[in-house]
Amino acid sequence: MKRHFITIFFVILLFEPLNGQIGVHPVGVNVNASGPTVVFLTYGNIQGYRPAEALWCGEMENAYPHAGTRCRPGTIYGSLPDAFDLSTESGVGGFTDIMSIPSSVARRAYQEAARGGIGTFFYVRRFESLTGGPDVYVNVTCRLAGGGARVPFALTGVQMAFADDVPVLSIMRGEPVQPFTAEIRYNGTGQLQGRWELVRPGDELPLLDDLLTEATLPAERRGFQRRYLELERFSYFLPPSSDSFILPGPDISDIPSDFEGMYMILLRIEATDDKEGDSSLDAVNAGFGTVNSGGVAAFPIPPLRYFVGNTPVGMTASNTGAIRPLFPLPDAAWFPGESMDFSWTDVPGAAIYQLELEDWYGSELLTAWLEPGSLTYRAPGWVFDQTHSDQLKWRVSALNENGILLSRTAWRLLIKD
Numbered sequence: 001m002k003r004h005f006i007t008i009f010f011v012i013l014l015f016e017p018l019n020g021q022i023g024v025h026p027v028g029v030n031v032n033a034s035g036p037t038v039v040f041l042t043y044g045n046i047q048g049y050r051p052a053e054a055l056w057c058g059e060m061e062n063a064y065p066h067a068g069t070r071c072r073p074g075t076i077y078g079s080l081p082d083a084f085d086l087s088t089e090s091g092v093g094g095f096t097d098i099m100s101i102p103s104s105v106a107r108r109a110y111q112e113a114a115r116g117g118i119g120t121f122f123y124v125r126r127f128e129s130l131t132g133g134p135d136v137y138v139n140v141t142c143r144l145a146g147g148g149a150r151v152p153f154a155l156t157g158v159q160m161a162f163a164d165d166v167p168v169l170s171i172m173r174g175e176p177v178q179p180f181t182a183e184i185r186y187n188g189t190g191q192l193q194g195r196w197e198l199v200r201p202g203d204e205l206p207l208l209d210d211l212l213t214e215a216t217l218p219a220e221r222r223g224f225q226r227r228y229l230e231l232e233r234f235s236y237f238l239p240p241s242s243d244s245f246i247l248p249g250p251d252i253s254d255i256p257s258d259f260e261g262m263y264m265i266l267l268r269i270e271a272t273d274d275k276e277g278d279s280s281l282d283a284v285n286a287g288f289g290t291v292n293s294g295g296v297a298a299f300p301i302p303p304l305r306y307f308v309g310n311t312p313v314g315m316t317a318s319n320t321g322a323i324r325p326l327f328p329l330p331d332a333a334w335f336p337g338e339s340m341d342f343s344w345t346d347v348p349g350a351a352i353y354q355l356e357l358e359d360w361y362g363s364e365l366l367t368a369w370l371e372p373g374s375l376t377y378r379a380p381g382w383v384f385d386q387t388h389s390d391q392l393k394w395r396v397s398a399l400n401e402n403g404i405l406l407s408r409t410a411w412r413l414l415i416k417d
Helices: 002-019 103-114 219-224 381-385
Strands: 023-025 028-032 037-044 049-057 060-062 069-071 076-079 088-090 094-101 120-129 136-145 154-162 168-172 180-187 190-199 229-238 244-248 261-269 304-309 325-327 332-334 340-344 352-359 364-370 376-379 391-399 405-408 412-416
Touching (some): 023 136, 028 037, 037 154, 049 094, 069 136, 076 103, 103 120, 103 136, 154 261, 154 304, 229 244, 325 391, 364 376
Parallel strands (some): 168 304
Antiparallel strands (some): 023 037, 037 094, 049 076, 060 069, 261 304, 352 364, 352 391
């Protein structure tokens, strides 16, 4: 009897603190049954653990000998792709996770519900013990709904474009830029609040954090986003009856073109209150107060670019040849942390070259803009530390003074050594 008592006491001592140790908020959310959903999550008390994989599934089971409930094999809908994993440490013993549910997962859950299921599924993240103890599984309940008022207010897509829909607008010094807009696709309802900013030639370029919406970042990092020349502020209420909104750009007379070089127009979306998705720090012992998550997004918002030069339109030669990639060769090896040189052939009439480097998932690692005659570019080593993918791809485009595409190479593959 004494031995049994000691065994029972040991089991309680081992598992009771673990079951209540790591918490998440919110613990349940409504999600769009016919499209993507993005939710800001806060975990607390993760000291001694590190985040591992995150899965969506239709059923759960006891995770014994580990703590919590995990996905039941055979009911898994998908996993959070590395390309969309914006999770990061937050505060003291806290962890911020951006749960980006793809349409394919929502469709799978809807199909199960149509066959008589309960209309809910689960997001389960595993936390691995750093001390050799049991792992901890923490889940969030996802309830199928429409994309309207009861779903967290989140951006699911942003597309900015000039009136002529050119990839890069090219103008002469002193000329006005074209009017532009941003098409905002969203779930839920809330206040779209933010500002237009301009990165001028010579300014420090924005990093990934600067291109994310404010609500995508943990609370303590929101005040450290770089600020640039403010063009205009805006605030619009987005109703639940729609899923898209055309955001007008600022007055073009306020946009400078007084110096030659590349300019970048940034769309900065600020965090707003959202009762359906706001995250409580107190609830998970990760701090105090509530983190507003209205306007969260699972992607960086790419800037809109325009190039100011001193060559009048029509003065350059017409395009007489196609651009060809030179180095690196197809399937060349790349090494983490090491720089790499890219080169290509010249195109008559090109006013600017665009070098693009992406990982296998399509996430942008580098976009470089080079003047005519610049036919090589050395990518710094830190660029290659931004991805978990083993395969990368690159291409080069040649554009004329009006931003019209003259020629573009096919994607070339790079293989991690």
